[in-house]
Amino acid sequence: xxxxxxxxxxxxxxxxxxxxxxxxxxxxxxxxxxxxxxxxxxxxxxxxxxxxxxxxxxxxxxxxxxxxxxxxxxxxxxxxxxxxxxxxxxxxxxxxxxxxxxxxxxxxxxxxxxxxxxxxxxxxxxxxxxxxxxxxxxxxxxxxxxxxxxxxxxxxxxxxxxxxxxxxxxxxxxxxxxxxxxxxxxxxxxxxxxxxxxxxxxxxxxxxxxxxxxxxxxxxxxxxxxxxxxxxxxxxxxxxxxxxxxxxxxxx
Amino acid sequence: xxxxxxxxxxxxxxxxxxxxxxxxxxxxxxxxxxxxxxxxxxxxxxxxxxxxxxxxxxxxxxxxxxxxxxxxxxxxxxxxxxxxxxxxxxxxxxxxxxxxxxxxxxxxxxxxxxxxxxxxxxxxxxxxxxxxxxxxxxxxxxxxxxxxxxxxxxxxxxxxxxxxxxxxxxxxxxxxxxxxxxxxxxxxxxxxxxxxxxxxxxxxxxxxxxxxxxxxxxxxxxxxxxxxxxxxxxxxxxxxxxxxxxxxxx
Numbered sequence: 001x002x003x004x005x006x007x008x009x010x011x012x013x014x015x016x017x018x019x020x021x022x023x024x025x026x027x028x029x030x031x032x033x034x035x036x037x038x039x040x041x042x043x044x045x046x047x048x049x050x051x052x053x054x055x056x057x058x059x060x061x062x063x064x065x066x067x068x069x070x071x072x073x074x075x076x077x078x079x080x081x082x083x084x085x086x087x088x089x090x091x092x093x094x095x096x097x098x099x100x101x102x103x104x105x106x107x108x109x110x111x112x113x114x115x116x117x118x119x120x121x122x123x124x125x126x127x128x129x130x131x132x133x134x135x136x137x138x139x140x141x142x143x144x145x146x147x148x149x150x151x152x153x154x155x156x157x158x159x160x161x162x163x164x165x166x167x168x169x170x171x172x173x174x175x176x177x178x179x180x181x182x183x184x185x186x187x188x189x190x191x192x193x194x195x196x197x198x199x200x201x202x203x204x205x206x207x208x209x210x211x212x213x214x215x216x217x218x219x220x221x222x223x224x225x226x227x228x229x230x231x232x233x234x235x236x237x238x239x240x241x242x243x244x245x246x247x248x249x250x251x252x
Numbered sequence: 253x254x255x256x257x258x259x260x261x262x263x264x265x266x267x268x269x270x271x272x273x274x275x276x277x278x279x280x281x282x283x284x285x286x287x288x289x290x291x292x293x294x295x296x297x298x299x300x301x302x303x304x305x306x307x308x309x310x311x312x313x314x315x316x317x318x319x320x321x322x323x324x325x326x327x328x329x330x331x332x333x334x335x336x337x338x339x340x341x342x343x344x345x346x347x348x349x350x351x352x353x354x355x356x357x358x359x360x361x362x363x364x365x366x367x368x369x370x371x372x373x374x375x376x377x378x379x380x381x382x383x384x385x386x387x388x389x390x391x392x393x394x395x396x397x398x399x400x401x402x403x404x405x406x407x408x409x410x411x412x413x414x415x416x417x418x419x420x421x422x423x424x425x426x427x428x429x430x431x432x433x434x435x436x437x438x439x440x441x442x443x444x445x446x447x448x449x450x451x452x453x454x455x456x457x458x459x460x461x462x463x464x465x466x467x468x469x470x471x472x473x474x475x476x477x478x479x480x481x482x483x484x485x486x487x488x489x490x491x492x493x494x495x496x497x498x499x500x501x502x
Contacts, residue, residue, distance in 0.1 A: 068443070069447065069475070070450060071450055071473060105501065110498070111496055116493050146458050147455065147456055147457055147458050163451070165451070165454050196426075219427070220429075243423065
């Protein structure tokens with residue numbers, strides 16, 4: 001038994017070591033990532049220049065519309081494919097569709113009645129409530145993350161729009177700005193220099209599966225003069241939770 | 253369909269808030285617990301104070317409710333969450349309770365008290381601590397904490413005569429916007445609690461946050477309003493082993 005445990009431990013150490021030294025031939029930026037301590041990097045940094053465009057905020061637009069009793073069971077709501085078409089048409093017809101918006105998610109909400117009397121969670125009923133089409137933004141080829149640039153169209157009975165929320169900022173190019181390299185961003189990530197505090201444990205990120213450059217848009221109503229780059233990290237923390245964290249892409 | 257179009261930033265929000273209707277003085281009560289400085293976990297300061305001030309503004313200043321208690325930091329203990337059915341019953345002494353603090357999934361989800369340590373029952377509040385306990389005055393609980401409603405079936409057992417819990421099953425983020433958006437809908441627009449929470453979470457977070465509501469009955473999920481802002485469904489009677497669940501990615 002002891003030998004098996006020792007063997008398993010050695011295999012684990014070897015596995016981690018291999019992951020640390022996975023070579024990356026695509027970009028110079030990522031070549032050194034494997035030697036970072038305390039973090040396993042299973043991702044390639046994007047191939048970007050040292051400087052990228054950034055944007056000045058001109059105006060903020062916010063629209064919300066809602067019918068009463070959004071969260072009630074419905075008899076018939078559209079399929080996801082139908083919802084996509086209805087939602088796109090609604091945005092086009094009302095002049096709400098920005099050029100740089102794209103569908104990021106379509107989800108159907110169900111109200112479930114769950115019985116726990118046997119110790120198991122038995123779903124007694126599952127009634128449709130709405131189907132929701134969400135839109136996010138891309139600037140150039142870079143994603144905008146955060147709550148400030150989002151559109152939600154929620155459809156109820158027979159495809160009727162029962163909720164609409166749009167938060168979007170008008171932007172204009174402000175020039176180019178120097179971004180910190182991936183290694184510096186990872187170090188900042190490890191130091192906890194992240195954008196937004198969570199109301200849970202901020203366990204250290206131990207594995208990075210995806211890293212991107214993008215922009216962060218703050219909540220509607222928050223003063224934000226510019227959209228400057230951020231590093232976006234997706235991976236797992238020390239408890240195995242999937243996490244997404246943002247690091248300022250400009251400040252060293 | 254009601255339409256609200258807002259251009260601009262904080263100034264516009266302030267104007268909207270100042271035009272809010274001040275409702276009549278009805279003796280509904282709220283309670284608040286916040287923890288922003290932890291011994292072993294990352295601090296949330298100054299968000300405990302900031303979020304408390306928004307609750308106080310909306311429920312006390314705008315809606316005219318009475319504050320049953322506000323406890324923070326070391327003064328927050330298990331009993332404030334209604335772990336007792338006699339004597340001091342904590343959140344079950346008031347109609348609405350709000351909590352800000354870390355939520356942890358530690359072999360079952362738990363609210364972390366200030367000097368929380370890993371392991372069950374070490375300075376925490378777990379679902380088992382409040383099972384069948386909320387049977388007095390409370391109707392709704394708002395847990396602004398990560399992960400707690402990932403164990404919704406356990407926390408639903410707290411709902412004896414209490415109606416529902418709003419919270420999250422994933423990471424969530426500190427935010428006064430969440431509170432302002434929620435009460436703007438629930439108080440100024442007299443929307444249902446579930447509709448208000450749906451809107452508040454959509455307006456406040458990006459897509460990586462999963463919001464959850466659980467209620468004792470389906471009617472409470474669909475039709476409960478904040479006390480004084482519209483109808484409220486009756487308490488479930490007799491209490492059964494079923495509850496209603498709804499979740500969405502923000």
